[in-house]
Amino acid sequence: MPPNRRGKQAQPAEPEPDARARLITAGRRVLAERGYDATTVKEVAKEAGVNQGLVHYYFGSKDALLLAVTQEASQQYMTELQRLRAQTPVEALAETAFAWGEKLATDAPDSCRLRYELFALGLRNRELTPAVAQLLRQGDTEIARTVAHYRVGHEAAPAAEDLHYAIIIKACVDGLALHHQLDKTFDPLPVYALLRRIMLASIEPSAAPRPPARKSRAQGRRGTPSPRVRRTPRTPRR
Structure with a gap:
């Protein structure tokens, strides 16, 4: 923004409600078409139909x-x-x-x-x-x-x-x-x-947790031995 006669920064005109959104839309079009180096702030403002100072007001650069x-x-x-x-x-x-x-x-x-x-x-x-x-x-x-x-x-x-x-x-x-x-x-x-x-x-989807498999009788016999029951010795017959 050009300085005013007193050497201070001139304030932009009162921004329109949708000016920022219009500048972003226009900037996207101009930047994509011309590239960053060839794009000027003036072109973006013209495309958006707003004052050039609003580009600096909203974005700074x-x-x-x-x-x-x-x-x-x-x-x-x-x-x-x-x-x-x-x-x-x-x-x-x-x-x-x-x-x-x-x-x-x-x-x-x-x-x-x-x-x-x-x-x-x-x-x-x-x-x-x-x-x-x-x-x-x-x-x-x-x-x-x-x-x-x-x-x-x-x-x-x-x-x-x-x-x-x-x-x-x-x-x-x-x-x-x-x-x-x-x-x-x-x-x-x-x-x-x-x-x-x-x-x-x-990428493997997580499987649902499965219930523990039932042991067969043979597996049960080969597993942890059951505690032995102590038997009372029988009285011999006479």
């Missing part, structure tokens, strides 16, 4: 705007994953969740590109690194809840191994989507199908 855009997209994905867990039968949850992830990796290139832009920014801008790391942890945790739900058969707190599975799955999906972004001749679907088979073969 273009870096923070990209973070907010990606956080919004990530929250939508986590909400959808929560809906899948709530509405999908347990026996179909794994296949349904993998199919949904596959669609994201292949049919949502704009969202994928924004994630990679944010990752690169998090490496360059150390002030932004903690927020990017937190975003990654939130995604890991939500996927881990889905793994735990499938493994246990109901909504449950994820164990450490559930989180490890989640990190592997998310890292593979991000890598396949990035490969597809950079090389349009690369088809990620066969690789994704293999990943799904490996994960489903590895």
